[in-house]
Amino acid sequence: MKGKPLVSIISAGLSKFGRHTDLCAREIFAYAAKEAFMRCPRLDPKRDIKALFIGHMGESYEHQGHTGASIADWIGLLNISATRTEAACASSGVALRSGIFAVLSGLADIVMVGGVEKMTHRNTDKVTEYLAMASDYPFEQWNGITFPGLYALMAKAHMHKYGTTEKQMALVAVKNHFNGNMNPKAHMHKEITIEKVLNSIPISTPLKLYDCSLISDGASCAIITKPEIAKKYTDKPVHIIGSGQASDTIGLFERNSFTSLMSAKLASKKAYEMSGVNPNDIDVAEVHDCFTIAELIAYEDLNFCKAGEGGKFVESGNSKLDGKFPTNTSGGLKSKGHPVGATGIAQAYEIYLQLTEQAEKRQVKDAEIGLTHNVGGSGSTAAVHVYRRD
Amino acid sequence: MAAECEQCGKKHLPPRPICDNCLSENFKWIELSKKGKLLTYTTIYVAPNQFKDLAPYSVGIVQFEKDLKIPGMIIGIPEDKIRIGMALIIHFDSIGSQETWHEWPRYYFKER
Ligand SMILES: [Zn+2]
Numbered sequence: 001m002k003g004k005p006l007v008s009i010i011s012a013g014l015s016k017f018g019r020h021t022d023l024c025a026r027e028i029f030a031y032a033a034k035e036a037f038m039r040c041p042r043l044d045p046k047r048d049i050k051a052l053f054i055g056h057m058g059e060s061y062e063h064q065g066h067t068g069a070s071i072a073d074w075i076g077l078l079n080i081s082a083t084r085t086e087a088a089c090a091s092s093g094v095a096l097r098s099g100i101f102a103v104l105s106g107l108a109d110i111v112m113v114g115g116v117e118k119m120t121h122r123n124t125d126k127v128t129e130y131l132a133m134a135s136d137y138p139f140e141q142w143n144g145i146t147f148p149g150l151y152a153l154m155a156k157a158h159m160h161k162y163g164t165t166e167k168q169m170a171l172v173a174v175k176n177h178f179n180g181n182m183n184p185k186a187h188m189h190k191e192i193t194i195e196k197v198l199n200s201i202p203i204s205t206p207l208k209l210y211d212c213s214l215i216s217d218g219a220s221c222a223i224i225t226k227p228e229i230a231k232k233y234t235d236k237p238v239h240i241i242g243s244g245q246a247s248d249t250i251g252l253f254e255r256n257s258f259t260s261l262m263s264a265k266l267a268s269k270k271a272y273e274m275s276g277v278n279p280n281d282i283d284v285a286e287v288h289d290c291f292t293i294a295e296l297i298a299y300e301d302l303n304f305c306k307a308g309e310g311g312k313f314v315e316s317g318n319s320k321l322d323g324k325f326p327t328n329t330s331g332g333l334k335s336k337g338h339p340v341g342a343t344g345i346a347q348a349y350e351i352y353l354q355l356t357e358q359a360e361k362r363q364v365k366d367a368e369i370g371l372t373h374n375v376g377g378s379g380s381t382a383a384v385h386v387y388r389r390d
Numbered sequence: 391m392a393a394e395c396e397q398c399g400k401k402h403l404p405p406r407p408i409c410d411n412c413l414s415e416n417f418k419w420i421e422l423s424k425k426g427k428l429l430t431y432t433t434i435y436v437a438p439n440q441f442k443d444l445a446p447y448s449v450g451i452v453q454f455e456k457d458l459k460i461p462g463m464i465i466g467i468p469e470d471k472i473r474i475g476m477a478l479i480i481h482f483d484s485i486g487s488q489e490t491w492h493e494w495p496r497y498y499f500k501e502r
Contacts, residue, residue, distance in 0.1 A: 125439045125442070128438050132438060143461055143462050143463055144437055144447060144449060146438060153431065153432050154430070155432075156431060160430070160474045204433065204434045205435075252461075258451070
């Protein structure tokens with residue numbers, strides 16, 4: 001078997017994604033944490049968990065910062081070492097990696113990692129404004145460039161350079177809504193057609209409403225430990241065998257390429273090298289489809305296909321549930337939803353389910369190796385992890 | 391318009407107080423051509439509150455020299471006439487937002 005385990009996931013939890021009108025972020029997180037605790041009866045959280053890392057992008061949504069401490073208390077871990085990580089939409093991908101650092105350092109044998117965001121109580125204008133904070137202020141935000149705007153700039157460049165079409169982008173949305181419809185925790189349970197995507201209202205050309213991920217509330221978590229003691233807590237651990245993270249300029253405009261993300265390429269290269277896994281070995285992947293174009297670029301940056309061939313790749317059906325590279329079986333950010341701080345570990349949760357054969361209707365048969373690709377902002381941060389079943 | 395490091399020659403746009411290449415703090419201002427090339431663009435229909443009155447508006451990234459690029463609004467060209475690769479001219483405008491960023495004047499891209 002490939003890949004020496006860095007750490008092992010012994011449990012994971014996910015709140016329902018969607019609109020939680022009566023709950024604030026720490027309350028939503030408590031539902032994710034409860035699921036993880038219930039799944040792992042041999043663990044005594046109060047006794048065993050030594051540190052918490054929680055991804056949370058924006059204190060603006062609820063006028064509430066200091067997320068580490070508040071979450072720790074609300075999940076029964078009062079007084080624990082609790083730290084918030086922030087890297088825009090990659091906030092919890094980075095929390096996972098911070099948890100790996102903590103376990104590997106030897107300072108904490110069992111660590112909870114997670115992420116949360118509560119967004120839906122704000123109107124779209126405010127959410128647009130808060131999300132844009134992840135981009136460059138003096139040049140990008142100041143010129144009215146939104147978050148969809150940045151990915152639209154990439155989409156136009158990709159279409160111009162490679163001939164990628166709006167229809168190919170629409171296929172990503174159709175596929176992810178198909179998968180999300182089978183995920184009981186997804187925000188949206190609705191299959192859509194190519195025509196529906198192509199005829200939806202423009203957000204930032206060429207991106208239309210159905211090219212964009214959802215504004216959602218939600219929380220995710222995982223409990224990780226030293227591989228040597230994982231079996232004490234569960235018979236079916238999932239091992240993390242590769243971890244890569246990289247950064248890039250805060251402004252998209254400062255980069256040499258607008259058609260790929262250097263951070264994602266570097267992070268995946270590290271994760272592949274560390275795990276000894278090749279792209280061809282990946283049985284199931286969760287990638288950061290904040291916009292449909294982002295999933296096409298992800299196929300290319302992760303070397304599922306060559307640069308420029310993302311459009312053809314989705315057309316070939318390779319990324320469908322029954323394809324060679326089933327991608328975003330959970331529904332992705334597009335249909336499962338995108339509570340930004342929760343997304344990175346929500347991806348890890350889906351891979352955990354897939355590699356322990358708990359993904360029900362969307363189960364990929366005999367899945368052994370999984371991958372998550374979590375991107376912050378327009379690619380200023382990327383975190384990639386590779387997993388394998390025990 | 392851009393700052394050139396006097397020690398290593400790296401050109402910075404936007405300017406920085408310390409060169410990330412050699413840590414020098416000595417720069418000279420260099421004048422760039424006002425004419426650049428459009429690398430990519432989009433037309434924004436859903437805008438943040440501060441820009442709502444302007445929507446839909448087009449924005450693009452314009453390259454003036456190798457590695458010297460900035461994003462900005464494209465004014466006076468209908469969306470269907472904007473083309474990647476077209477030449478655009480930068481215009482400066484001190485009216486606009488009350489806020490300042492290092493006294494950088496507000497600018498737009500136009501066809502002439
Ligand atoms: Zn220098």
